[in-house]
C-alpha cells in the first residue's frame with residue numbers, strides 16, 4: 001500500500017509506483033485504525049471518534065533544506081528533528097485535526113520534496129491543495145530569491161483561489177540571518193499574501209500558520225451570512241510573535 005507518498009527513506013525512487021489509495025466503508029468499520037496501523041505500526045484501542053466532516057489539504061513548498069519536514073513534524077508531534085538532514089523523496093503526508101471556533105477541521109498536510117528532480121511529481125498534486133505554505137530559510141538568500149519562481153509555478157499549477165502564505169523559517173538562527181524581515185514582508189505585500197517568520201526548532205508561529213489557514217478555509221466552506229468575513233492578514237498580524245522579540249529559548 002502506498003499513500004500519496006513515496007518512501008522518504010532515500011534510495012531508489014520509482015515515479016511509476018506513485019498512486020493514491022482511498023479507504024471507503026461505513027463509519028466505525030476501522031478505516032482510520034487501519035491507516036494508523038500502517039502509518040505508525042500500532043493500534044489505538046478505544047479511540048473511535050467519527051472522522052470530522054470538514055477537511056482540507058495543505059501543501060508545504062519551498063527549496064530543499066528550508067525546513068518543510070521539520071515544520072510539519074513540529075506541528076504534528078511538537079518535536080524538532082535536529083542533526084542529519086534527510087531530503088524528502090517525492091511527497092509525504094500527515095493528518096492533524098485542529099479545532100476552529102469549536103469545529104473539528106482535519107488538515108491533510110503534504111510535505112513535498114524541494115529538490116528540482118521531484119518537481120514533475122509534486123506539480124501533479126498542486127491542484128488538489130486548498131492552501132499552500134511557501135517556505136524560505138532566512139539564513140539562505142538563494143531560497144528567498146527562488147520564492148518568485150515558486151509563486152510562478154503556483155500560479156501555473158494550483159487552483160486559482162488557493163490560500164497562500166509566505167513563511168521565513170529558521171528565525172531562531174538570527175546570527176546567520178541573510179534575509180531581512182522587511183524584505184520578506186515586502187515580497188509578501190507585492191503578491192498580496194500573508195507573511196510571518198517561523199521556527200520549526202522553537203515552534204514559533206508554526207501552529208499559528210496552520211491555524212490561520214484552517215480558519216480561512218473553514219470560513220470559506222461554511223460562512224454564516226451574518227458573520228463578518230475572517231481576515232487572515234489581520235488575524236496573523238494580531239497573533240504572530242516577532243523574531244526580534246523574546247520568543248526564543
Ligand SMILES: Nc1nc2c(ncn2[C@@H]2O[C@H](COP(=O)(O)OP(=O)(O)OP(=O)(O)O)[C@@H](O)[C@H]2O)c(=O)[nH]1
Nearest residue numbers: 064065066067068069070087088114170199200201
Ligand atoms: N535552526 C533551525 N534549523 C532548522 C529549522 N527547520 C529545519 N532546520 C534544519 O534544516 C535542515 C533541513 O530541514 P528539512 O525539514 O529536512 O528541510 P526540507 O525543506 O524538508 O528539505 P527537502 O525535504 O529536501 O525539501 C535540517 O538539518 C533541520 O534540522 C529551524 O526552524 N531552525
